[in-house]
Amino acid sequence: MNGATVLIVDDELYIRRLLTATLARAGYQIEEAGDAKQALALAERVKPELVLLDLGLPDRDGLELVQPLRRGGKAAVVVVSAREGTEDKVAALDLGADDYVTKPFDTEELLARVRAALRHKLGERGAPSAITAGDLSIDLVTRRIVRSGEEVHLTRKEYDVLAALAAAPDRVVTHQTILAAAWPHDYDRRIEYLRIVVRNLRGKIEADPARPAIITNELGVGYRLRTTL
Template structure:
């Protein structure tokens, strides 16, 4: 299972069910919105990893949402629409959409385009697709953590913190940067929460959590992932 969650924005129940089946079969979690307002709320609060966006929504045109969703969630937005006109495709891409898929769509092609968009996101953030540290393999494009090919199951918050460290292997990542990227609401950005998550990560990842060799503490500053060189 990838552990990644996809926000599906479409007012058509049949399409939502089809996309839900396609995505869950491929190992993704699915969040659903029927309106633009729901989409913006879920993008901010649930922190999806990508958005599949229909343009024909009941409360506003989907083209208006492309830039808003990109800024609100900071993740790939793929338009999935019945609109075939070149003008619509160009407008969506110019507004920041990462791809444009026309309905009716082929499920396997849609999944391939989604995977490509997720890989591109990792590259755009300056990260390597796979980071290795202390016998661990951290696959940033698939959100998978393994040791000796066995998957290590992390909570979403644990993975989100680890991802911030893996995007800058060997470098110090400040507390404030991790908190801002991982806790979407300002009032939740408490250093105590971060320390609890890091402690839980060490319990799952470190051979000896009392003497960490994978996640190092930079006192008063942040944390560093001691990646293999």
């Protein structure tokens, strides 16, 4: 599964189950937290692309989590709360939340808000939302990879490496930049791991993995994702 990782932060179990079922059907990977402490620990460990945040948490007000969960603007935050007051909405948005959805919510509308928030984050970082390289298409919002009309299923590491390259199409991306994107912990950042993942990626997306045309080496520096073949 290639879907973006979404962290659901809500103290109500049935809400978490509803959101998990909805998002999993749409192809997202899910992590759940029932309180603020667990949410911050999970966010640090799994580095979600998006957080669905309830404000009525048992140990802290959810508004206090908006900025820490955004991780310097790298994660999108969509507040999902029963609070309908204008003051709460304004406060959440002023703190950096990307959107505010009130409970009860329509699941299809929520999915649309999630897609919009992810697309907005990509735009903020100057990354294209979709890349085409020959018969390969990479959608960085839905995390869908298609080659010759057939969906390509990648592991999480394979997708993270491909996304790091797709964020800078036709430009050299250094080994260290890719390692930092795909291996969040310093002690895991080994060039051998990257080489293995790139080899596996080429086996899935290249017409001839022995003569790669999409992901090319820049000897001793990094890799380049070529869009003009």
